[in-house]
Amino acid sequence: MKTMTTASNEQGWTARLLIAAAVLFLLVFLLLPLTAVFVEAFRKGVGAYFKSFTDPYARSAIKLTLIVTATVIPLNLLFGITASWAITKFEFRGKGLLLTLIDLPFAVSPIVAGLIFVLLFGSRGWFGPWLKAHDVQIIFALPGIILATLFVTFPFVARELIPLMQSQGTEEEQAALVLGAGGWQIFRKVTLPNIKWGLLYGLILCNARAIGEFGAVSVVSGHIRGQTNTIPLHIEILYNEYNFAAAFAMASLLTLLAVATLAIRSFIEWKTRREQAAALGEI
Amino acid sequence: MSIQITNLTKTFGSFTALKNISLTVGTGELLALLGPSGCGKTTLLRIIAGLETPDPGSGAVIFHEEDVTNSGVRQRQVGFVFQHYSLFRHMNIFDNIAFGLNVRPRKSRPSKEEISQRVHALLKLVQLERHAALYPRQLSGGQRQRVALARSLAVEPRILLLDEPFGALDAKVRKDLRRWLRRLHEEISITSVFVTHDQDEAMEVADRIVVMNHGEIEQIGTPQEVYDHPANEFVYHFIGDVNLFHGRLEEGKVRIESSEAGKEKPEVVAYVRPHEIELSRTAHPEAIAARVQHLSIAGPVARIQLVRLDTNQSVEAEITRQLYDELQLRTGETVYVNLRNLRVFRPEERTRP
Numbered sequence: 001m002k003t004m005t006t007a008s009n010e011q012g013w014t015a016r017l018l019i020a021a022a023v024l025f026l027l028v029f030l031l032l033p034l035t036a037v038f039v040e041a042f043r044k045g046v047g048a049y050f051k052s053f054t055d056p057y058a059r060s061a062i063k064l065t066l067i068v069t070a071t072v073i074p075l076n077l078l079f080g081i082t083a084s085w086a087i088t089k090f091e092f093r094g095k096g097l098l099l100t101l102i103d104l105p106f107a108v109s110p111i112v113a114g115l116i117f118v119l120l121f122g123s124r125g126w127f128g129p130w131l132k133a134h135d136v137q138i139i140f141a142l143p144g145i146i147l148a149t150l151f152v153t154f155p156f157v158a159r160e161l162i163p164l165m166q167s168q169g170t171e172e173e174q175a176a177l178v179l180g181a182g183g184w185q186i187f188r189k190v191t192l193p194n195i196k197w198g199l200l201y202g203l204i205l206c207n208a209r210a211i212g213e214f215g216a217v218s219v220v221s222g223h224i225r226g227q228t229n230t231i232p233l234h235i236e237i238l239y240n241e242y243n244f245a246a247a248f249a250m251a252s253l254l255t256l257l258a259v260a261t262l263a264i265r266s267f268i269e270w271k272t273r274r275e276q277a278a279a280l281g282e283i
Numbered sequence: 284m285s286i287q288i289t290n291l292t293k294t295f296g297s298f299t300a301l302k303n304i305s306l307t308v309g310t311g312e313l314l315a316l317l318g319p320s321g322c323g324k325t326t327l328l329r330i331i332a333g334l335e336t337p338d339p340g341s342g343a344v345i346f347h348e349e350d351v352t353n354s355g356v357r358q359r360q361v362g363f364v365f366q367h368y369s370l371f372r373h374m375n376i377f378d379n380i381a382f383g384l385n386v387r388p389r390k391s392r393p394s395k396e397e398i399s400q401r402v403h404a405l406l407k408l409v410q411l412e413r414h415a416a417l418y419p420r421q422l423s424g425g426q427r428q429r430v431a432l433a434r435s436l437a438v439e440p441r442i443l444l445l446d447e448p449f450g451a452l453d454a455k456v457r458k459d460l461r462r463w464l465r466r467l468h469e470e471i472s473i474t475s476v477f478v479t480h481d482q483d484e485a486m487e488v489a490d491r492i493v494v495m496n497h498g499e500i501e502q503i504g505t506p507q508e509v510y511d512h513p514a515n516e517f518v519y520h521f522i523g524d525v526n527l528f529h530g531r532l533e534e535g536k537v538r539i540e541s542s543e544a545g546k547e548k549p550e551v552v553a554y555v556r557p558h559e560i561e562l563s564r565t566a567h568p569e570a571i572a573a574r575v576q577h578l579s580i581a582g583p584v585a586r587i588q589l590v591r592l593d594t595n596q597s598v599e600a601e602i603t604r605q606l607y608d609e610l611q612l613r614t615g616e617t618v619y620v621n622l623r624n625l626r627v628f629r630p631e632e633r634t635r636p
Contacts, residue, residue, distance in 0.1 A: 166533040171369035174334060177356050178363040179383035179438055
């Protein structure tokens with residue numbers, strides 16, 4: 001940007017034009033809708049806004065979303081670290097395939113992700129009869145929602161950690177090993193402190209997606225009010241019932257979450273940049 | 284603590300990194316593994332540490348009568364210093380050095396005061412007493428390498444292994460640090476093996492040098508032995524600068540001739556070090572005429588680039604500053620080259636392809 005501001009007049013005009021276009025775009029497509037969410041949410045007054053959250057169905061949706069997120073995040077933490085550790089610290093056959101598989105959920109449409117689980121565990125699915133015989137309900141119940149959310153969120157942590165751990169190499173771990181540290185000690189005292197910011201970043205993205213996921217969850221949930229509706233599904237139902245104020249009140253929750261995610265994300269990026277600058281300063 | 288290695292082989296896929304290596308390192312000895320990159324020296328060091336495993340059934344690593352071939356890294360109790368220091372970047376210098384003690388099981392872990400005492404003693408040994416609270420990124424390369432050394436010594440290893448310890452440092456720091464390592468070794472006299480590709484470093488620091496090439500040991504000897512009596516062409520080449528002369532063998536003597544005479548005599552290649560070349564202004568039958576092409580005078584020696592008048596081959600000579608001042612050489616003039624110490628290798632001593 002510095003070169004832009006000190007550049008010639010002509011370039012100055014180009015810069016101004018581009019900046020204006022970008023700002024206009026942001027206003028129309030991001031800031032305006034964001035404001036609309038809150039304006040609509042408060043249209044019937046603050047009282048009505050807060051009343052929307054006391055509705056039992058709304059409470060149930062919030063609760064379900066929290067349960068799903070609280071289950072998915074630790075599992076993704078475990079999976080993300082395991083996969084990144086395996087990929088970056090060891091050499092083995094099929095490493096490339098594993099890397100591709102981790103990216104698969106990003107490439108597959110969420111609807112397809114949902115359908116996969118219906119196909120597997122639905123009443124007419126592969127394991128459907130067996131599950132029915134053992135009285136286990138996966139589709140149109142909590143386990144299905146968790147599985148679908150897990151599927152769409154699992155690349156986040158691993159995708160953050162793999163490049164980071166690749167750039168750090170394995171020499172510090174080897175040094176710790178020679179000094180007599182055991183596997184768990186090496187992880188806790190050497191690897192984890194080096195990857196903590198990347199890990200947190202991955203978890204925050206994973207959290208945002210887990211709370212906001214609509215497509216995959218919509219397929220497996222069955223939309224049973226008070227039972228299998230997550231926040232995004234509940235919003236859709238409210239909206240279809242022309243209950244706009246309540247729909248936007250719930251939407252404002254998700255929006256606030258997004259803003260918070262962005263804030264934490266910027267903080268982490270700022271923090272990692274500082275640490276990277278410090279690391280570069282050492283060479 | 285001595286180290287004994289017998290018939291060790293290591294292959295990576297189809298690449299043979301080490302071929303049937305046998306080697307003994309004496310107690311308290313400082314041994315250098317010297318060779319070009321890819322010669323297997325680092326692999327050998329890592330096998331001694333237990334960071335790599337030799338090919339199954341191919342040989343043994345023995346620490347003072349204890350066979351550690353199948354022991355893990357932790358059981359071997361070695362100190363290892365990495366080329367790029369590998370300090371723990373999120374720990375300060377004190378915690379870096381204390382790491383090996385802090386990770387011990389509670390039973391064998393020294394008390395906090397003991398650890399602190401030992402760390403401070405080591406900081407003193409590596410002359411970084413005032414840096415305990417700093418982080419690795421705040422230190423220079425040379426300081427970091429000293430911390431890495433202190434960290435490896437904190438656990439009182441049975442042997443010390445160093446992988447190109449000065450490789451990433453600049454020339455001046457390198458020289459200081461290798462002298463310092465030599466002195467340190469005399470002080471604590473722990474059996475040590477270090478890897479280097481720098482022959483000066485090996486010559487200056489090591490008690491004995493192992494010259495390696497293509498996964499095999501070419502020669503083992505004291506620096507002087509290796510320099511004065513190189514076992515083969517490769518060692519001769521690797522250990523210092525060389526001039527090459529083609530000649531023919533005549534009645535047990537080498538004749539450096541470019542003429543067609545004596546074509547039936549066997550051809551040989553003779554080697555001369557630059558400092559074994561004499562220059563004079565007067566012609567005599569044995570001498571080779573050459574033109575002075577370039578002069579470079581730095582410090583006590585003068586390096587002279589010459590071109591042979593008969594074959595246009597270049598020859599490098601090194602003479603004392605004093606002699607240089609007496610000769611008053613000028614670029615472009617013709618001088619006579621006399622070879623003081625010709626070295627000819629028998630065919631079996633020739634470099635392997």
